[in-house]
Amino acid sequence: MIQETRFPDEEQIRFRVEKSKKKAFSLKLRYPSWAKGASVSVNGKVQETNAQPGEYLTIHRKWKAGDEITLNMPMQVALEQIPDRENFYAFMYGPIVLASPTGTENMDGLYADDSRGGHIAHVKQISMQEIPMLVGSAASLPQSLRKINDDLVAFTYTGSVYPAQKEALKLIPFFRLHDSRYAVYFHQVTEAEVESIRKEVALSERKAMELANQTVDLIFPGEQQPESDHGILYEQAETGINKDRHFRRAKGWFSYNLKVKEEASQLMITVRKEDHTKIAILLNNEKLTVSPTISKPDKEGFITICYSLPQKLSTGSYPIRFSPDGTEWTPAIYEVRLLK
Secondary structure (H helix, E strand, O other): OEEEEOOOOOOEEEEEOOOOOOOEEEEEEEOOOOOOOOEEEEOOEEOOOOOOOOOEEEEEEEOOOOOEEEEEOOOOEEEEEOOOOOOEEEEEEOOEEEEEEEEOOOOOOOOOOOOOOOOOOOOOOOOHHHOOEEEOOHHHOHHHEEEOOOOOOOEEEOOEEEOOOOOOOEEEEHHHOOOOEEEOOEEEEOHHHHHHHHHHHHHHHHHHHHHHHHEEEEEOOOOHHHHHHOOOEEEEEEEEEEOOEEEEEEEEEEEEEEEEOOOEEEEEEEEEHHHOOOEEEEEOOEEOOOOOEEOOOOOOOEEEEEEEEEEEEOOEEEEEEEEEOOOOOOOOEOEEEEEO
16 A cells, blocks of 8 residues: 655645455544544545544445545644643644744854753843734634645734734744744734733833933943953953843952943942842942842843942042952842943
8 A cells, every 4th residue: 555645735645555455454544633524535435434533534345456545634723822821822733833933143052062061052032022922812813824825834924913023924834944043832912912012112111211311331241342341350250141141240359440421329230139149349449338229120030239329420430349248159240330
């Protein structure tokens, strides 16, 4: 018996009897649960079966060479919700998981190798806020997939997406997607939720602009150019990346030269909430002893620690040094910022 198919690009699977002793026997073909309405025909004639999805389509007859059996398994688009029941869904076409290519930029670091830690992706991460959200009810999402052609399994998503995309989302079988970033699960949101997200983004952008306007000097510890520009010095210190942000921490100490171009009255540092440990700060060779103001953590768990300076800093260059204060390490510091 010969089997021929272009599955999953076509719904039919064909069998042809090559040799037979003209003996009667039962041919059982699995009836997948996803193939509702499946049918089987022999030599072009549809066979009557009583099988249900998840069972077997059984044909009992005397077979002869040249007999052709065609199994037709209709495929529909369906949703598969993420196991924790959040509003994230994947698209299935029959048994095939669909995925959307999302670009090939910044791919360095996504390929595993046999080096120490080579299985870890050291690469720029894409913020969850940038991943397309599908707007509408969960029930409406499958209806927004449109097949591109009849030759290959490929769809475009025609529904509403936030943030708006330059091109319609394309979905193809996951097993055919290589050397690209991709999305399998998509966040489903309502119109009301999108409006709330828009307001939240606008508020966040406004706060970021206000902070930028208040900033006198800014250092990103762990990044080569900002540290070089500010005269980095250190002993027993290390750098790293977390949540796509660079940091520096030390068992010993590390220091910079702050550049003050206009009067500054506050120092702000950014750390992780779970890494908030005591730290000794020497500013212009004097230890900061004021009690800081600590912000609430943002969505990614970062907090800011803001110190009001005992004396305002006028124009000039001022050394700042960080070291542990009763702990083995300083916290990992992601930003050092002087404010007006």
